[in-house]
Amino acid sequence: MALKGRGILLENLTLDGALIINSTDGAEVKVGGSIKNKGWLIERIDYKDTAFPEELKIQVFRIEKKEQLE
Structure with missing residues (x-):
């Protein structure tokens, strides 16, 4: 869940x-x-894996955004 701004009220969510x-x-x-949706998947990345760019290998994980409600 990501909330940005003011005046947001969550009731029985x-x-x-x-x-x-x-x-x-x-x-x-x-x-x-x-x-209910597929959400986001947080996947651990092996820093030795050459299939990923350097900027992702430094973070050690990546977020795969499967589905979300905005």
Whole structure:
């Protein structure tokens, strides 16, 4: 879950996956209910694996964004 901005209210939220909420100034965002999606997969990367670029090998992991609700 990633929340950005003000005025975000979560009420009885059940989350199984990924949710991104971006609120603008002066807005009121209410989110509730059940959200289910494939989410994001965090995968460990072996620094010796040549299949990945250097910038990912330095981080030791990568995030594969399968599915999300925005």
